[in-house]
Amino acid sequence: MENPITLLVVDDHPAFRAGLRSMLSEAPNLEVVAEAASVQETLDLHQQHAPDVTLLDLNLKKESGIDAITQLLAIKADTRVIVLSTFDMSEDIHLAFKAGARAYLLKDSSRSEIIQAIEAVYAGERVIPPAIKQRLLEQRSRPALTAKELEILELVVQGRRNKEIAADLGITEFTVKGHLKTVFLKLQVSDRTEAAIKAVSEGLVHLRP
Incomplete structure (x- = not known):
């Protein structure tokens, strides 16, 4: 052999x-x-x-x-x-x-x-x-999300509010809102609920237990 x-x-x-x-x-x-x-x-x-x-x-x-x-x-x-x-x-x-x-x-x-x-x-x-x-x-069919955008999106999926996300990441709430606006445009959604659903359904983030 x-x-x-x-x-x-x-x-x-x-x-x-x-x-x-x-x-x-x-x-x-x-x-x-x-x-x-x-x-x-x-x-x-x-x-x-x-x-x-x-x-x-x-x-x-x-x-x-x-x-x-x-x-x-x-x-x-x-x-x-x-x-x-x-x-x-x-x-x-x-x-x-x-x-x-x-x-x-x-x-x-x-x-x-x-x-x-x-x-x-x-x-x-x-x-x-x-x-x-x-x-x-x-x-490949959509604009790529940056590492920071993915990080924020994962926290959105976990149900975190903008103020909590800002505190977790050490950035301002205004910055969080700016990132989310870009995320919504890239994912072609209108709000955080749609973004969370799309993130999970398309495998962009892990669902945490």
Whole structure:
């Protein structure tokens, strides 16, 4: 048998890592060589094991998987990364591919979909499932929101008022209103309720429990 495709699994939930390892171990051409739960562990283990493909979640407790992708590719430009995420936020997808990810899959993808994506990425291909492609098209069809606008929009979705948002972000209420006016124009909505609904339905922000 040819050498298996070696994998690094990055996720801050041990149960998910164990389940993914178990699922992938059933494929004779795949081998999980290491697991990481943080950005630094990812960098260290990637250097130690030099995996063929890295499977990575974007939400690593208080850290961002985007940072991990950026740093991995800064060290080795041909690093192959597949994002495995719970969320199909268009902004997450856009940033992941911009950082250099080769594929973006949801965690509820089937075993065969994940294995096929690994094999395709290992062969040098990019993998963008139809639902993910639709999110990218939605994101590209409108003016991009800035980081500050997204931050304010997420607080709006959480039900925060302008005065509270201003206090949270250390800016004036007038500045918040100015950002929201721009957000409404970009999203083509008329008020904060419509903006919140559109933000969630199009995957612009995470719904916090």
